[in-house]
Amino acid sequence: MSDQQQSTYGRTQRPPTRSSGIQTNMANSTFLRKLQEHVPNSTQLVGFLTLIISGAILLLLTGLTLTAVILGLVFFTPLVLLSSPIWMPVGTVLFIAIFGFLSVCGFGVATLASLSWMYRYFRGLHPPGSDRVDYARSRIADTASHVKDYAREYGGYLHSKVKDAAPGA
Secondary structure (H helix, E strand, C coil): CCCHHHHCCCCCCCCCCHHHHHHHHHHHHHHHHHHHHCCHHHHHHHHHHHHHHHHHHHHHHHHHHHHHHHHHHHHHHHHHCCCHHHHHHHHHHHHHHHHHHHHHHHHHHHHHHHHHHHHHHHHHCCCCCCHHHHHHHHHHHHHHHHHHHHHHHHHHCCCHHHHCCCCCC
């Protein structure tokens, strides 16, 4: 009997009750309810299938493109290497020609834009930035006026000093 008491002493055994069975059923039913709340509707399912199919098609096209590029390199690399003495001068001439053409076009657009701005400015239409030009023009005119006055005031002084230094002049 003491053996029996010692073996049950370390463990506590509960007899199965009916209420614990109900709790597990309730836990299962709440889990199923939560699972059913997160089940996608038909629109979401169609969207997901479209995403999967589109992704698979794009992955297939990527693989085909990569295969075509590798095969093209394998077959055309000897041709490119053998004809490279022709390609280098042709590439250099094409690069210089394209660069020159784009530069001329860019300078032409810049010239047309500046001529258009100047036309609008001189016609008095006040294009953007005309107030800055007017301010700079007034500052330059004021500075020129101050320099002119300064030269008149001190010009005679310097002229008389020059005569003192060189009386015959």
